[in-house]
Amino acid sequence: MGLYQLLSSLVYVLLYVGLPFFVISRVNTIFYNLYRHPLASIPGPKVAAATYLYQTYFCFVGGSFFYKEIARLHDKYGTVVRITPDEVHLSDPDNYEIINCVGTKFAKSSPFYDSFGIGYSTFSSGPNDIHRIRRGMLNPFFSRQTVLSLESIVHSKADKLINLLNTKLPKHQAVDLHHAFRAISVDVITDYAFGHCYNLLDTEDLGLDFFAMVQGIGPTMWIFQQWPSLLTFALSLPSALVKAMSKPLKQVLNLQAHCLKQVLTVKADMDAGRKSEKQSIFEVLLSPQHEGYVVPTPDQIKDEAYSILAAAADTTGNAMTVAAYHVVKNPDMYKKLTAELNAAFPSPDAPLDYLVLEKLPYLTGVVKEGLRLSFGVPGRLAREVPKPGVTFNGYTVPAGYFVSMSSWILHQREDYFPDSSKFDPERWFDPKEVRHMDKAFVPFSKGTRGCVGINLAYCELYVTLGTLFRKFKNLKGNELTAEDLVYLDYFSSYHPISATKFHVTA
Template structure:
């Protein structure tokens, strides 16, 4: 870990140099290897895999009860199974109206910026778009960051701080038990990153309580199932709940929100950058969209969008570039 920290954000270049010298598989620490060839990657990360997550790494995120941070494959499989149905194709299609309404806000904000001859803040807009959608899907109550004057910049700054602490705690894992015992009022005085963790966790706890209160009032009936309405009151389930404690629900909420705002927002940023920056791609993509949707005001139906070959290619290539970028930064 100290060796990696020494190279900071240039570590990926050092990794490339080591691969050139030692081959496709290199040992970067006593209990860590780095792979360059797809064959060995698939052997490690195929499903099911007997390799477990490194506990020291995932403990540093201070959300031990979330499925994301569960080192054990067996426990992770059970926790993940409870979430999988919520991200099925059927559920995603049921969320289309929410996605459409949030996407139109981006269009309206961009149009207004053009009319006023001022720049459009896509960095925060894309991340707020993703957060507004996932918060609606998670809690049936959108955060509506796109409606805020700063496009959610203050909230997203808190989320970004969540990624700072793990780097320190991975170097000094003996601090983790101490950090988890810090009173919430003291956390921001000790560390901005730690204060952000406690603030977001409290927000998540409040959201969970709000969902639980609405479920009680409505006697468990929701017009549209959400992630946490299903985790709190799972339908047709016998035995113990997967998330049976407030801590588990809170950590799962933190994991869902952090993943949505950063990863999806980054992927959309990469896509927009390359499409707008390459005239050939831009012209070909817009031509395909105009043929499919001659009316510029028409709803861009998902079932129709997914059948457009060039758009599908742009989405997949954008995801590939985003993953390459993320891996390089890490």
């Protein structure tokens, strides 16, 4: 048989055997998902039940807005909605307490979190027993006691921001608070936990390239959720080839390489007997902790560093931006906040103690509203239902399938936050109302799987915003449009790259 005949035969087999088999297989899968699947009775659009392409469409076409589509589906179908063939989304805050309680049996969804490509990290670990061990290694670094003992690190970064404003504002130069706040978060976490500060606040662009790199990673998550085999394939290729093929994957690999280099530097110092001034997370993880502890490889610790750094890059900084933006554009709010700070700290040069700041009612309201309306993670947090299955609002989800909830929906529930789109610090004044709102207030999630950095984040928010508004009483902000303020869901919330960012002048 000649080569031409052989190729013709192969094409014939593919077209007349392979293609029909593929089509029949797809049709059979869709039929099963719609009518035979254990979640077939859950309300929701048929196309979402039939294929994951529904999710992927809203994550790519016109931006990443699946979280908004989920909110629309709840408006149409109720508190329980099927959003993919294997996942149900919930909007009742009572269910959040069930899923995210301390000691929860709901594990993180492996198909969802594996798409980040950081399998060793505490953040993406699925089974609860594995998470418990890894989280236990990190908890001492982020305890309230440790945060208070290292509060000076946060103050040093806030002081850098004040120096930047004092340098630029008299020259009638605008200061980019959008990136400055994010630079504070990254500088704090790298100084605080990595043992080496990135000093983004010292750069002319306040880390613009670094944050563009982090945001550029976002689309890969949705690609790998839709086609998980692509992640395995991509990781098997030479890194140079992957970087040439895809800009988002290039961003992922660059940040991972950046983290690995830092881990290897710490390991080399430890091997040479050189001691650092203060212990880093890397040193703890690289040191034997107890009998049976398996020291992770630098490549595994790189996953931990990557997840911590990516989390710090936008969530806390975004909350500070939202809070400062609303205060600056509202003269009455600005006046009330500065009056409270002046009363608490009469001397403008007095140190702003975090323990005092967190007791100030108006500042607390500003911090809480900044967290509420920045949403932390606006999209869903997917969890695997444990045996024997769980019933939510009359609908049973069998074990092994997935449920999720979103801060975007909970933080805008009118029955918990009346006039929810309004930035209103005074809604947090009444202790009874606070207890009610806390049920739907989830910027750091809750329970065993809640954000490990919550104590550090609150310290950053109080110290940075308190220092800023104690020092400056007449900042003016630039005008931002609704398009500038929209969020793209790449797990953390991001404004579009092209959006005008928040700047202030004197």
